[in-house]
Amino acid sequence: MTTNHDAFLAAQRVIPGGVNSPVRAFRQVGGEPFFVARAEGAHLFDVEGKRYIDYIGSWGPAIAGHAHPAIVHAVQEAAVNGLSYGCPNPLETTLAEEIIKLVPSVDLVRFVSSGTEACLSAIRLARGATGRDRILKFAGCYHGHADSFLVKAGSGVLTLGLPNSPGVPKALADLTITAEYNDLATVRQIFAEVGHDLAAVIVEPIPGNMNMILPAPGFLEGLRELCDAHGSILIFDEVMSGFRVHIGGAQGLYGITPDLSTFGKVIGAGMPVGAYGGKRAVMEKIAPLGPVYQAGTLSGNPVAMAAGLANLALIQAPGFFETLSQRTRELCAGLEDAARAAGIPFSTVAAGGMFGFFFAAEAPTSFAAAQACDIERFKRFFHACLARGVYWAPSAYEAGFVSAAHDEAVIAETIAVARAAFAEIV
């Protein structure tokens, strides 16, 4: 039997850092990642046979639990008919119809193969539809790794963006303005100065990439008003929050209508699927209907469509979101009780099946506040829980995810583990 360490050594010989996505390498928490042999329900099983209660769920897709029989069956049924055609197939239409049914702001939707692809396509569409080049994003919000998003704020908020990764051209970074999430006053100032040149505002309506932060009352509404006043396109990046915090995503939870939305994760159930969609007048600018180009070999492939359809059917079952939300609340309340018993400043935030926890007395409402939490204590808590079979995201700046498979026994086991872990890190 191989060990996690051997698996990591082998991976590092042929894959940069031994991983295919940086966060998996445990660089933020220290130590080495375990390698997964299989997953089922609420659990991951590593190559050494150890079992973990999983609060990542592949970063959101596994909302029904890993290897759900209905999803596996749908994939098997589709796969025997071929994995990808490069031609239109009816399953694409059926999944598009489901998304449009659940998200009223979407008139037309285009499938791609990742959240990154969905977000970069939405930005290109917004630029093409408005004839403008500049975009506004928020520090701490992540929209995938396209060049326009790997940008940090310049010295002053109004100054030009600076690349936050080598390889991002300065000329492109200059076109991205970065503001602080929940700081509507500064966004107003930016619009007053350059609103005429802003193609779009892109925002995670409930951010999950600076840990989980909730929008301040009026913040999202303010973005909507400012975009309307200046002819900019409001893009809700619901790759993580979509079909996760509410059946209709964050826009369904808050009742705000963006012009475009991006999706991923849940709509693929773990298969590579992303999507962008929105108002017909904007979406009709996309090729082949309009001049804005976007394409993809594997877009809409039947196996991924079948998986997404099975997942969306499961989450529409009566009581699904009520139970999921209840489990998530129970988890957060149990963690807070356990931390309180150990005298450790700790707070949580939750919406639907998504949550965040912080080693701070109050849940942060800004990226700066999230960064000011006790990250060192998070790292010790992470490893104390991992050693006892509970796997949180290996970064203090990620959200957590509960699935339908996290039943009361799993939640109770998690809280018991957390209690022991808090006692260890006092």
Ligand code: KE4
């Ligand atoms: P992908 O290209 O990773 O499918 O999606 C990019 C993306 C876009 N928008 C939001 C709001 C996202 O959360 C993501 C990806 N989420 C991360 C989790 N923080 C994926 C995990 C990873 O990068 O390995």
